Amino acid sequence: MTTAAAAYLDLLGVHRSPPDRALLDRIVTAHNATIPFENLDPFTGVDPPTTSDGIAAKLVHARRGGWCFEHNRLLHDVLADLGYRVTPLVGRVRLGLAPADAPASRTHRFTLVDTIEGRFTVDAGFGSTVPTTALQLVAGPEQPTPQATYRYARVDHGGWVLQRRGSGGWADQYVFDLVPVPDVDFAMGSWYLAHHPGSHFRTGLVAARTTPRRRTTLDGTRLTVRTADGTAQRHDLTSPARVRDALEEHLGIDTGGVAGLEERLREVYFR
Numbered sequence: 001m002t003t004a005a006a007a008y009l010d011l012l013g014v015h016r017s018p019p020d021r022a023l024l025d026r027i028v029t030a031h032n033a034t035i036p037f038e039n040l041d042p043f044t045g046v047d048p049p050t051t052s053d054g055i056a057a058k059l060v061h062a063r064r065g066g067w068c069f070e071h072n073r074l075l076h077d078v079l080a081d082l083g084y085r086v087t088p089l090v091g092r093v094r095l096g097l098a099p100a101d102a103p104a105s106r107t108h109r110f111t112l113v114d115t116i117e118g119r120f121t122v123d124a125g126f127g128s129t130v131p132t133t134a135l136q137l138v139a140g141p142e143q144p145t146p147q148a149t150y151r152y153a154r155v156d157h158g159g160w161v162l163q164r165r166g167s168g169g170w171a172d173q174y175v176f177d178l179v180p181v182p183d184v185d186f187a188m189g190s191w192y193l194a195h196h197p198g199s200h201f202r203t204g205l206v207a208a209r210t211t212p213r214r215r216t217t218l219d220g221t222r223l224t225v226r227t228a229d230g231t232a233q234r235h236d237l238t239s240p241a242r243v244r245d246a247l248e249e250h251l252g253i254d255t256g257g258v259a260g261l262e263e264r265l266r267e268v269y270f271r
Contacts, residue, residue, distance in 0.1 A: 120136050150162060
């Protein structure tokens, strides 16, 4: 096991064991509980890292989070180091689209994992509705997690769609196929979302962290803490200082090295 993988497991509080489904679930659950989802880099005009070393330096050693290109590159690399057979995949995000079948870009990274117990997907970078365990890649069966229930369905041309059951019924999260994706495509997707004028990662602040007991999300200036029983507490943050405090205290993000954060918050939310 590499030093980087050992540091990652130490951060998560997970002990190494044979590469099976049980370890996979422990890692995914602990990753989502420990390393937050956040877009502070693109929000403040900084290109997020795309290399393994750069991502580990930020997410493992600097008490920061990131988006899917960072979380799922880190998770993919560690799982490979632990002996899992992994395949990097990309999806087209459907969540929030209007209409629901509108065209979407291939900008969500996640990982396919083959084990002796079957084929699974793992995802640590889908923000406020991320699955917090591995999901078996089979069409139809409902797969409950502590926060929500998911299922896979088949779509045209041999593709798949991940669906999540919410208060309004089943909603598509993203569609994908099983063609392995090279690093250059993820680097291009990261650059696109960090620079395109229409990217919501540039124009608004989002952050999330999900433990087995609660899911904490920050959407602009609205902080929501939702417990496993569905109870939600919402707080409207009234100043850049309160937003920074929420990022630090509720999401576990060290904002000290994020240059220009308060100025950017004032520009977007407190003019």
